[in-house]
Amino acid sequence: MGLRTPLYGLHVALGAHMVDFGGWDMPVNYGSQIEEHHAVRRAAGVFDVSHMCVIDLHGARVREFLRSLLANDVARLTQPGKALYSCMLREDAGIIDDLIVYFQGPRWYRVIVNAGTREKDLAWIRARAAAFEVEVHERRELAMLAVQGPEARARLASLLTPPDAAAALAQGLFFGTQLGEWFVARTGYTGEDGFEVMLPAEGAVELWNRLNELGVQSCGLGARDTLRLEAAMNLYGSDMDETTQPLESGLAWTVAFDPADRSFIGRAALEAARIAGGGQRQVALLLEDRAVMRSHQRVVTSAGDGSITSGTFSPTLARSIALARMPAAAAVVGSTVQVEVRGKLLAARVVRPPFARHGRVLVELQGDGNSAT
Amino acid sequence: MSNVPADLKYARSHEWVREHSDGTVEVGISDHAQHALGDLVFVEVPAVGRTLQQGEAFAVVESVKAASDVYAPVAGTVVAVNEALGKTPEAINQDPYGAGWIMRLKPAGALAAAELLNADTYTTLADAG
Numbered sequence: 001m002g003l004r005t006p007l008y009g010l011h012v013a014l015g016a017h018m019v020d021f022g023g024w025d026m027p028v029n030y031g032s033q034i035e036e037h038h039a040v041r042r043a044a045g046v047f048d049v050s051h052m053c054v055i056d057l058h059g060a061r062v063r064e065f066l067r068s069l070l071a072n073d074v075a076r077l078t079q080p081g082k083a084l085y086s087c088m089l090r091e092d093a094g095i096i097d098d099l100i101v102y103f104q105g106p107r108w109y110r111v112i113v114n115a116g117t118r119e120k121d122l123a124w125i126r127a128r129a130a131a132f133e134v135e136v137h138e139r140r141e142l143a144m145l146a147v148q149g150p151e152a153r154a155r156l157a158s159l160l161t162p163p164d165a166a167a168a169l170a171q172g173l174f175f176g177t178q179l180g181e182w183f184v185a186r187t188g189y190t191g192e193d194g195f196e197v198m199l200p201a202e203g204a205v206e207l208w209n210r211l212n213e214l215g216v217q218s219c220g221l222g223a224r225d226t227l228r229l230e231a232a233m234n235l236y237g238s239d240m241d242e243t244t245q246p247l248e249s250g251l252a253w254t255v256a257f258d259p260a261d262r263s264f265i266g267r268a269a270l271e272a273a274r275i276a277g278g279g280q281r282q283v284a285l286l287l288e289d290r291a292v293m294r295s296h297q298r299v300v301t302s303a304g305d306g307s308i309t310s311g312t313f314s315p316t317l318a319r320s321i322a323l324a325r326m327p328a329a330a331a332v333v334g335s336t337v338q339v340e341v342r343g344k345l346l347a348a349r350v351v352r353p354p355f356a357r358h359g360r361v362l363v364e365l366q367g368d369g370n371s372a373t
Numbered sequence: 374m375s376n377v378p379a380d381l382k383y384a385r386s387h388e389w390v391r392e393h394s395d396g397t398v399e400v401g402i403s404d405h406a407q408h409a410l411g412d413l414v415f416v417e418v419p420a421v422g423r424t425l426q427q428g429e430a431f432a433v434v435e436s437v438k439a440a441s442d443v444y445a446p447v448a449g450t451v452v453a454v455n456e457a458l459g460k461t462p463e464a465i466n467q468d469p470y471g472a473g474w475i476m477r478l479k480p481a482g483a484l485a486a487a488e489l490l491n492a493d494t495y496t497t498l499a500d501a502g
Binding site for chain 2 (some may be wrong): 028032033034194222272291294312313315342
């Protein structure tokens with residue numbers, strides 16, 4: 001038996017197909033993964049993400065600590081509630097994890113890390129927090145629900161008191177607010193608008209049921225994966241890990257090199273890699289043929305081989321899409337590469353990510369999906 | 374619980390076989406198999422006229438999760454295929470024993486020799502995982 005979230009019993013009662021996910025028993029779908037995916041692109045869906053790890057950091061020097069710990073710069077967070085996406089790096093710039101950090105106040109930040117990396121992340125953070133007199137509190141008593149889709153914010157807001165609903169709806173993108181016992185943030189992992197809600201575990205089942213009553217679709221990890229891949233968002237452990245750096249994982253935009261005098265873990269290795277150039281880059285691929293790209297498949301390019309890091313069938317595009325890592329010289333939008341799918345070399349086009357967002361396809365599909373060859 | 378019609382025969386590799394009065398058999402994958410695969414997105418059907426050995430891979434069903442081969446439950450010659458699956462692969466999820474049929478085969482020999490399972494035996498096998 002794996003670890004269970006406070007919603008485990010409800011998932012089973014709803015007929016979810018449960019799978020092991022990093023040691024957790026999680027719902028992969030409640031029937032049709034594709035219907036759940038479409039519900040989020042077109043209306044609203046709810047995901048149990050309570051397996052993720054919420055860590056509160058407190059202390060007079062917590063800002064200074066995070067400016068040293070993270071590759072992105074929390075000094076960019078000037079308004080309370082504002083959130084930032086960042087990598088946490090090793091000295092050699094290998095990615096320990098990707099995370100979201102919320103600025104709660106001058107002495108308090110909240111960090112959300114992945115479930116599968118929880119123990120090593122906590123160990124890494126604790127080992128460095130002491131020198132800054134920062135206290136590290138894991139908030140295991142919280143459940144987390146992601147409510148996503150064009151109608152998600154309105155549906156969730158209808159469950160709040162009028163003043164809380166107004167406050168929640170007034171939040172800008174990537175802001176979070178404490179509303180009574182709930183922390184409501186305008187964040188997500190689907191390429192749609194929505195909220196992520198952290199709340200005391202004992203209230204999670206009731207919230208889920210009330211969202212279902214409002215027509216919000218129960219969604220599993222299967223739809224979460226196809227939605228995030230259409231939005232070209234990385235998955236830790238697939239698209240990056242400790243052996244890869246942000247610059248070769250499509251995450252250069254998350255590294256704050258300015259100001260030049262900010263010292264952070266991994267900075268020296270990143271600057272060396274930037275000067276050296278070349279290496280590998282992440283690309284987004286659209287398959288021209290009717291088949292499905294999968295992780296670890298070989299990508300053949302004019303500059304050498306690469307590899308698929310995440311591949312799937314995109315329900316919104318009705319085509320196969322992937323993220324891949326390949327030689328920088330061949331990572332040119334518009335060029336064609338070949339992917340080895342079940343023993344055959346099939347044509348795929350390098351496209352500008354994301355593939356889909358806010359209910360719309362954002363790449364040129366060029367005809368019916370049949371290869372020109 | 375998956376649906377296992379009593380009037381069909383089954384292979385251990387999760388295909389079903391329906392005997393027709395003209396001596397041909399219809400073949401598809403079981404409800405248990407479609408459920409395990411998840412939403413199907415592509416189906417590759419064989420060419421009409423192809424001869425198959427028992428246990429030979431004749432079709433590929435690809436779901437959001439993975440691609441899987443489908444194996445011939447009996448030896449024979451393909452006499453018809455379900456071309457509609459090219460446009461509507463989800464028919465296998467929605468109606469695995471009807472609109473989700475994959476091919477019709479003229480068996481090379483007696484069906485009894487294929488040692489197919491009856492519904493009860495297949496149910497026990499499928500429930501065991």
